Amino acid sequence: DQQVKQNSPSLSVQEGRISILNCDYTNSMFDYFLWYKKYPAEGPTFLISISSIKDKNEDGRFTVFLNKSAKHLSLHIVPSQPGDSAVYFCAASGEGGTASKLTFGTGTRLQVTL
Amino acid sequence: EPEVTQTPSHQVTQMGQEVILRCVPISNHLYFYWYRQILGQKVEFLVSFYNNEISEKSEIFDDQFSVERPDGSNFTLKIRSTKLEDSAMYFCASGGGWNTEAFFGQGTRLTVV
Incomplete structure:
Protein backbone atom coordinates (compact mmCIF):
# COMPACT_ATOMS: atom_id res chain seq x y z
CA ASP A 1 0.00 0.00 0.00
CA GLN A 2 2.17 2.80 -1.31
CA GLN A 3 0.29 5.94 -0.40
CA VAL A 4 3.37 8.09 -0.99
CA LYS A 5 5.53 7.32 -3.99
CA GLN A 6 8.86 8.58 -5.16
CA ASN A 7 9.29 7.02 -8.56
CA SER A 8 12.90 8.04 -9.12
CA PRO A 9 15.22 6.03 -6.89
CA SER A 10 18.17 8.17 -7.88
CA LEU A 11 19.08 11.48 -9.45
CA SER A 12 22.43 12.93 -10.49
CA VAL A 13 22.84 16.70 -10.94
CA GLN A 14 25.82 18.91 -11.56
CA GLU A 15 26.85 21.39 -8.92
CA GLY A 16 25.16 24.76 -9.46
CA ARG A 17 22.23 23.30 -11.41
CA ILE A 18 18.70 22.77 -10.20
CA SER A 19 17.70 19.49 -8.56
CA ILE A 20 14.03 18.54 -8.85
CA LEU A 21 12.74 15.69 -6.73
CA ASN A 22 9.21 14.46 -7.25
CA CYS A 23 6.63 12.80 -5.06
CA ASP A 24 3.10 11.55 -5.71
CA TYR A 25 0.47 10.56 -3.20
CA THR A 26 -2.82 8.75 -3.40
CA ASN A 27 -4.56 9.54 -0.11
CA SER A 28 -6.69 12.67 -0.50
CA MET A 29 -6.87 12.98 3.30
CA PHE A 30 -3.23 14.00 3.46
CA ASP A 31 -3.06 17.60 4.57
CA TYR A 32 0.54 18.38 5.35
CA PHE A 33 3.66 17.44 3.44
CA LEU A 34 7.30 17.43 4.42
CA TRP A 35 10.67 16.75 2.88
CA TYR A 36 13.43 15.13 4.88
CA LYS A 37 17.06 14.59 4.01
CA LYS A 38 18.90 11.55 5.28
CA TYR A 39 22.55 10.59 5.40
CA PRO A 40 23.58 6.95 6.00
CA ALA A 41 23.39 5.87 9.63
CA GLU A 42 21.66 9.10 10.65
CA GLY A 43 18.08 10.06 11.31
CA PRO A 44 15.99 12.03 8.81
CA THR A 45 16.60 15.78 8.99
CA PHE A 46 13.69 18.09 8.33
CA LEU A 47 14.10 20.35 5.30
CA ILE A 48 10.87 22.06 4.41
CA SER A 49 7.13 21.55 4.68
CA ILE A 50 3.93 22.74 3.07
CA SER A 51 0.33 22.80 4.16
CA SER A 52 -2.38 21.82 1.71
CA ILE A 53 -3.76 25.37 1.74
CA LYS A 54 -0.63 26.56 -0.05
CA ASP A 55 0.89 25.67 -3.39
CA LYS A 56 4.42 26.87 -2.75
CA ASN A 57 6.77 27.31 0.15
CA GLU A 58 10.29 28.61 -0.07
CA ASP A 59 13.21 28.49 2.34
CA GLY A 60 16.54 29.63 1.01
CA ARG A 61 17.69 27.26 -1.72
CA PHE A 62 14.74 24.92 -1.14
CA THR A 63 11.28 25.35 -2.61
CA VAL A 64 8.42 22.90 -2.35
CA PHE A 65 5.54 22.99 -4.81
CA LEU A 66 2.22 21.30 -4.19
CA ASN A 67 -0.36 20.45 -6.86
CA LYS A 68 -3.33 19.11 -4.96
CA SER A 69 -5.42 18.28 -7.99
CA ALA A 70 -2.62 16.11 -9.36
CA LYS A 71 -1.67 14.83 -5.89
CA HIS A 72 1.90 15.73 -6.66
CA LEU A 73 4.62 17.65 -4.90
CA SER A 74 8.16 18.50 -5.82
CA LEU A 75 11.25 19.79 -4.11
CA HIS A 76 13.50 22.18 -5.98
CA ILE A 77 17.03 22.79 -4.81
CA VAL A 78 18.83 25.62 -6.51
CA PRO A 79 21.72 25.90 -6.80
CA SER A 80 22.63 22.35 -5.94
CA GLN A 81 25.74 21.83 -3.82
CA PRO A 82 27.87 18.72 -3.20
CA GLY A 83 26.71 18.74 0.44
CA ASP A 84 23.17 18.17 -0.80
CA SER A 85 24.09 14.62 -1.78
CA ALA A 86 21.86 12.42 0.38
CA VAL A 87 18.62 10.46 0.27
CA TYR A 88 15.53 12.67 0.20
CA PHE A 89 12.24 11.44 1.59
CA CYS A 90 8.86 12.91 0.94
CA ALA A 91 6.41 12.44 3.82
CA ALA A 92 2.75 13.20 4.32
CA SER A 93 0.41 13.42 7.27
CA GLY A 94 -3.26 13.98 7.89
CA GLU A 95 -4.84 17.06 9.35
CA GLY A 96 -2.77 18.41 12.19
CA GLY A 97 0.68 18.02 10.75
CA THR A 98 2.90 16.07 13.05
CA ALA A 99 0.06 15.52 15.48
CA SER A 100 -0.61 12.73 12.97
CA LYS A 101 1.77 10.01 11.87
CA LEU A 102 3.99 10.52 8.86
CA THR A 103 3.77 8.26 5.82
CA PHE A 104 7.07 8.21 3.97
CA GLY A 105 7.96 7.64 0.36
CA THR A 106 10.73 5.25 -0.62
CA GLY A 107 13.28 8.01 -1.09
CA THR A 108 15.36 9.46 -3.91
CA ARG A 109 19.13 9.36 -3.71
CA LEU A 110 20.51 12.66 -4.95
CA GLN A 111 24.09 12.90 -6.05
CA VAL A 112 25.49 16.33 -6.80
CA THR A 113 28.61 16.09 -8.92
CA LEU A 114 31.37 18.63 -9.35
CA GLU B 1 19.74 23.68 18.92
CA PRO B 2 17.46 21.19 20.67
CA GLU B 3 17.65 17.64 19.41
CA VAL B 4 16.24 14.19 19.92
CA THR B 5 18.80 11.78 21.34
CA GLN B 6 18.68 8.00 21.19
CA THR B 7 20.64 5.33 23.00
CA PRO B 8 22.25 3.00 22.27
CA SER B 9 23.40 3.74 18.74
CA HIS B 10 23.78 0.04 18.02
CA GLN B 11 22.30 -2.95 19.86
CA VAL B 12 22.99 -6.57 19.07
CA THR B 13 20.70 -9.09 20.71
CA GLN B 14 19.89 -12.76 20.46
CA MET B 15 16.56 -13.86 19.06
CA GLY B 16 13.99 -14.16 21.81
CA GLN B 17 15.64 -11.62 24.09
CA GLU B 18 14.03 -8.40 25.25
CA VAL B 19 15.43 -5.05 24.21
CA ILE B 20 14.69 -1.53 25.32
CA LEU B 21 15.48 1.36 23.04
CA ARG B 22 15.70 4.74 24.70
CA CYS B 23 14.96 8.24 23.51
CA VAL B 24 15.04 11.71 24.99
CA PRO B 25 12.65 13.88 22.94
CA ILE B 26 12.86 17.64 22.66
CA SER B 27 11.75 18.98 26.01
CA ASN B 28 8.72 21.09 25.10
CA HIS B 29 7.32 18.67 22.55
CA LEU B 30 4.04 16.92 23.17
CA TYR B 31 3.92 14.21 20.50
CA PHE B 32 6.29 11.27 20.43
CA TYR B 33 6.80 8.61 17.81
CA TRP B 34 8.74 5.51 16.94
CA TYR B 35 9.52 4.66 13.34
CA ARG B 36 11.72 1.99 11.85
CA GLN B 37 13.58 1.44 8.62
CA ILE B 38 14.52 -2.03 7.49
CA LEU B 39 17.63 -1.96 5.33
CA GLY B 40 16.78 -0.85 1.82
CA GLN B 41 13.16 -0.09 2.63
CA LYS B 42 11.24 3.03 3.51
CA VAL B 43 10.78 4.56 6.93
CA GLU B 44 7.67 3.03 8.54
CA PHE B 45 5.49 4.34 11.33
CA LEU B 46 5.22 2.17 14.42
CA VAL B 47 3.45 4.14 17.13
CA SER B 48 2.52 7.62 18.30
CA PHE B 49 2.18 8.72 21.92
CA TYR B 50 0.42 11.74 23.31
CA ASN B 51 -0.81 12.71 26.73
CA ASN B 52 0.70 9.58 28.28
CA GLU B 53 -1.04 7.14 26.04
CA ILE B 54 -0.78 5.57 22.61
CA SER B 55 -2.71 7.66 20.11
CA GLU B 56 -2.13 5.49 17.07
CA LYS B 57 -0.24 2.33 16.18
CA SER B 58 0.49 0.46 13.00
CA GLU B 59 -0.12 -3.23 12.36
CA ILE B 60 3.61 -3.78 12.88
CA PHE B 61 3.20 -2.70 16.51
CA ASP B 62 1.85 -5.97 17.87
CA ASP B 63 1.80 -7.34 21.42
CA GLN B 64 5.57 -7.79 21.38
CA PHE B 65 6.01 -4.02 21.35
CA SER B 66 5.32 -1.51 24.08
CA VAL B 67 6.15 2.12 24.74
CA GLU B 68 6.54 4.05 27.93
CA ARG B 69 7.30 7.52 29.10
CA PRO B 70 8.53 6.63 32.58
CA ASP B 71 9.45 10.16 33.58
CA GLY B 72 9.22 13.63 32.12
CA SER B 73 12.10 13.19 29.71
CA ASN B 74 12.55 9.61 28.49
CA PHE B 75 10.51 7.73 25.92
CA THR B 76 11.23 4.03 25.48
CA LEU B 77 10.36 1.28 23.03
CA LYS B 78 10.45 -2.27 24.35
CA ILE B 79 10.45 -5.37 22.21
CA ARG B 80 9.63 -8.31 24.44
Whole structure:
Protein backbone atom coordinates (compact mmCIF):
# COMPACT_ATOMS: atom_id res chain seq x y z
CA ASP A 1 0.00 0.00 0.00
CA GLN A 2 2.17 2.80 -1.31
CA GLN A 3 0.29 5.94 -0.40
CA VAL A 4 3.37 8.09 -0.99
CA LYS A 5 5.53 7.32 -3.99
CA GLN A 6 8.86 8.58 -5.16
CA ASN A 7 9.29 7.02 -8.56
CA SER A 8 12.90 8.04 -9.12
CA PRO A 9 15.22 6.03 -6.89
CA SER A 10 18.17 8.17 -7.88
CA LEU A 11 19.08 11.48 -9.45
CA SER A 12 22.43 12.93 -10.49
CA VAL A 13 22.84 16.70 -10.94
CA GLN A 14 25.82 18.91 -11.56
CA GLU A 15 26.85 21.39 -8.92
CA GLY A 16 25.16 24.76 -9.46
CA ARG A 17 22.23 23.30 -11.41
CA ILE A 18 18.70 22.77 -10.20
CA SER A 19 17.70 19.49 -8.56
CA ILE A 20 14.03 18.54 -8.85
CA LEU A 21 12.74 15.69 -6.73
CA ASN A 22 9.21 14.46 -7.25
CA CYS A 23 6.63 12.80 -5.06
CA ASP A 24 3.10 11.55 -5.71
CA TYR A 25 0.47 10.56 -3.20
CA THR A 26 -2.82 8.75 -3.40
CA ASN A 27 -4.56 9.54 -0.11
CA SER A 28 -6.69 12.67 -0.50
CA MET A 29 -6.87 12.98 3.30
CA PHE A 30 -3.23 14.00 3.46
CA ASP A 31 -3.06 17.60 4.57
CA TYR A 32 0.54 18.38 5.35
CA PHE A 33 3.66 17.44 3.44
CA LEU A 34 7.30 17.43 4.42
CA TRP A 35 10.67 16.75 2.88
CA TYR A 36 13.43 15.13 4.88
CA LYS A 37 17.06 14.59 4.01
CA LYS A 38 18.90 11.55 5.28
CA TYR A 39 22.55 10.59 5.40
CA PRO A 40 23.58 6.95 6.00
CA ALA A 41 23.39 5.87 9.63
CA GLU A 42 21.66 9.10 10.65
CA GLY A 43 18.08 10.06 11.31
CA PRO A 44 15.99 12.03 8.81
CA THR A 45 16.60 15.78 8.99
CA PHE A 46 13.69 18.09 8.33
CA LEU A 47 14.10 20.35 5.30
CA ILE A 48 10.87 22.06 4.41
CA SER A 49 7.13 21.55 4.68
CA ILE A 50 3.93 22.74 3.07
CA SER A 51 0.33 22.80 4.16
CA SER A 52 -2.38 21.82 1.71
CA ILE A 53 -3.76 25.37 1.74
CA LYS A 54 -0.63 26.56 -0.05
CA ASP A 55 0.89 25.67 -3.39
CA LYS A 56 4.42 26.87 -2.75
CA ASN A 57 6.77 27.31 0.15
CA GLU A 58 10.29 28.61 -0.07
CA ASP A 59 13.21 28.49 2.34
CA GLY A 60 16.54 29.63 1.01
CA ARG A 61 17.69 27.26 -1.72
CA PHE A 62 14.74 24.92 -1.14
CA THR A 63 11.28 25.35 -2.61
CA VAL A 64 8.42 22.90 -2.35
CA PHE A 65 5.54 22.99 -4.81
CA LEU A 66 2.22 21.30 -4.19
CA ASN A 67 -0.36 20.45 -6.86
CA LYS A 68 -3.33 19.11 -4.96
CA SER A 69 -5.42 18.28 -7.99
CA ALA A 70 -2.62 16.11 -9.36
CA LYS A 71 -1.67 14.83 -5.89
CA HIS A 72 1.90 15.73 -6.66
CA LEU A 73 4.62 17.65 -4.90
CA SER A 74 8.16 18.50 -5.82
CA LEU A 75 11.25 19.79 -4.11
CA HIS A 76 13.50 22.18 -5.98
CA ILE A 77 17.03 22.79 -4.81
CA VAL A 78 18.83 25.62 -6.51
CA PRO A 79 21.72 25.90 -6.80
CA SER A 80 22.63 22.35 -5.94
CA GLN A 81 25.74 21.83 -3.82
CA PRO A 82 27.87 18.72 -3.20
CA GLY A 83 26.71 18.74 0.44
CA ASP A 84 23.17 18.17 -0.80
CA SER A 85 24.09 14.62 -1.78
CA ALA A 86 21.86 12.42 0.38
CA VAL A 87 18.62 10.46 0.27
CA TYR A 88 15.53 12.67 0.20
CA PHE A 89 12.24 11.44 1.59
CA CYS A 90 8.86 12.91 0.94
CA ALA A 91 6.41 12.44 3.82
CA ALA A 92 2.75 13.20 4.32
CA SER A 93 0.41 13.42 7.27
CA GLY A 94 -3.26 13.98 7.89
CA GLU A 95 -4.84 17.06 9.35
CA GLY A 96 -2.77 18.41 12.19
CA GLY A 97 0.68 18.02 10.75
CA THR A 98 2.90 16.07 13.05
CA ALA A 99 0.06 15.52 15.48
CA SER A 100 -0.61 12.73 12.97
CA LYS A 101 1.77 10.01 11.87
CA LEU A 102 3.99 10.52 8.86
CA THR A 103 3.77 8.26 5.82
CA PHE A 104 7.07 8.21 3.97
CA GLY A 105 7.96 7.64 0.36
CA THR A 106 10.73 5.25 -0.62
CA GLY A 107 13.28 8.01 -1.09
CA THR A 108 15.36 9.46 -3.91
CA ARG A 109 19.13 9.36 -3.71
CA LEU A 110 20.51 12.66 -4.95
CA GLN A 111 24.09 12.90 -6.05
CA VAL A 112 25.49 16.33 -6.80
CA THR A 113 28.61 16.09 -8.92
CA LEU A 114 31.37 18.63 -9.35
CA GLU B 1 19.74 23.68 18.92
CA PRO B 2 17.46 21.19 20.67
CA GLU B 3 17.65 17.64 19.41
CA VAL B 4 16.24 14.19 19.92
CA THR B 5 18.80 11.78 21.34
CA GLN B 6 18.68 8.00 21.19
CA THR B 7 20.64 5.33 23.00
CA PRO B 8 22.25 3.00 22.27
CA SER B 9 23.40 3.74 18.74
CA HIS B 10 23.78 0.04 18.02
CA GLN B 11 22.30 -2.95 19.86
CA VAL B 12 22.99 -6.57 19.07
CA THR B 13 20.70 -9.09 20.71
CA GLN B 14 19.89 -12.76 20.46
CA MET B 15 16.56 -13.86 19.06
CA GLY B 16 13.99 -14.16 21.81
CA GLN B 17 15.64 -11.62 24.09
CA GLU B 18 14.03 -8.40 25.25
CA VAL B 19 15.43 -5.05 24.21
CA ILE B 20 14.69 -1.53 25.32
CA LEU B 21 15.48 1.36 23.04
CA ARG B 22 15.70 4.74 24.70
CA CYS B 23 14.96 8.24 23.51
CA VAL B 24 15.04 11.71 24.99
CA PRO B 25 12.65 13.88 22.94
CA ILE B 26 12.86 17.64 22.66
CA SER B 27 11.75 18.98 26.01
CA ASN B 28 8.72 21.09 25.10
CA HIS B 29 7.32 18.67 22.55
CA LEU B 30 4.04 16.92 23.17
CA TYR B 31 3.92 14.21 20.50
CA PHE B 32 6.29 11.27 20.43
CA TYR B 33 6.80 8.61 17.81
CA TRP B 34 8.74 5.51 16.94
CA TYR B 35 9.52 4.66 13.34
CA ARG B 36 11.72 1.99 11.85
CA GLN B 37 13.58 1.44 8.62
CA ILE B 38 14.52 -2.03 7.49
CA LEU B 39 17.63 -1.96 5.33
CA GLY B 40 16.78 -0.85 1.82
CA GLN B 41 13.16 -0.09 2.63
CA LYS B 42 11.24 3.03 3.51
CA VAL B 43 10.78 4.56 6.93
CA GLU B 44 7.67 3.03 8.54
CA PHE B 45 5.49 4.34 11.33
CA LEU B 46 5.22 2.17 14.42
CA VAL B 47 3.45 4.14 17.13
CA SER B 48 2.52 7.62 18.30
CA PHE B 49 2.18 8.72 21.92
CA TYR B 50 0.42 11.74 23.31
CA ASN B 51 -0.81 12.71 26.73
CA ASN B 52 0.70 9.58 28.28
CA GLU B 53 -1.04 7.14 26.04
CA ILE B 54 -0.78 5.57 22.61
CA SER B 55 -2.71 7.66 20.11
CA GLU B 56 -2.13 5.49 17.07
CA LYS B 57 -0.24 2.33 16.18
CA SER B 58 0.49 0.46 13.00
CA GLU B 59 -0.12 -3.23 12.36
CA ILE B 60 3.61 -3.78 12.88
CA PHE B 61 3.20 -2.70 16.51
CA ASP B 62 1.85 -5.97 17.87
CA ASP B 63 1.80 -7.34 21.42
CA GLN B 64 5.57 -7.79 21.38
CA PHE B 65 6.01 -4.02 21.35
CA SER B 66 5.32 -1.51 24.08
CA VAL B 67 6.15 2.12 24.74
CA GLU B 68 6.54 4.05 27.93
CA ARG B 69 7.30 7.52 29.10
CA PRO B 70 8.53 6.63 32.58
CA ASP B 71 9.45 10.16 33.58
CA GLY B 72 9.22 13.63 32.12
CA SER B 73 12.10 13.19 29.71
CA ASN B 74 12.55 9.61 28.49
CA PHE B 75 10.51 7.73 25.92
CA THR B 76 11.23 4.03 25.48
CA LEU B 77 10.36 1.28 23.03
CA LYS B 78 10.45 -2.27 24.35
CA ILE B 79 10.45 -5.37 22.21
CA ARG B 80 9.63 -8.31 24.44
CA SER B 81 10.88 -11.25 22.41
CA THR B 82 12.93 -10.16 19.43
CA LYS B 83 12.74 -11.87 16.07
CA LEU B 84 15.23 -11.82 13.22
CA GLU B 85 12.86 -9.60 11.22
CA ASP B 86 12.98 -6.95 13.93
CA SER B 87 16.48 -6.06 12.73
CA ALA B 88 16.23 -2.46 11.54
CA MET B 89 17.09 1.14 12.33
CA TYR B 90 14.66 2.46 14.90
CA PHE B 91 14.02 6.18 14.96
CA CYS B 92 12.43 8.17 17.71
CA ALA B 93 10.77 11.46 16.77
CA SER B 94 9.01 14.26 18.58
CA GLY B 95 6.80 17.06 17.42
CA GLY B 96 5.28 20.20 18.85
CA GLY B 97 1.84 19.65 17.40
CA TRP B 98 -0.28 21.01 14.62
CA ASN B 99 1.50 21.86 11.41
CA THR B 100 4.94 21.66 12.90
CA GLU B 101 7.69 19.38 11.74
CA ALA B 102 8.74 16.23 13.55
CA PHE B 103 12.37 16.02 14.61
CA PHE B 104 14.10 12.68 14.44
CA GLY B 105 16.87 11.18 16.51
CA GLN B 106 19.94 9.64 14.93
CA GLY B 107 18.52 6.15 15.30
CA THR B 108 19.36 2.87 17.01
CA ARG B 109 20.52 0.07 14.79
CA LEU B 110 19.04 -3.14 16.18
CA THR B 111 20.60 -6.38 14.99
CA VAL B 112 18.89 -9.61 16.04
CA VAL B 113 21.06 -12.71 15.64
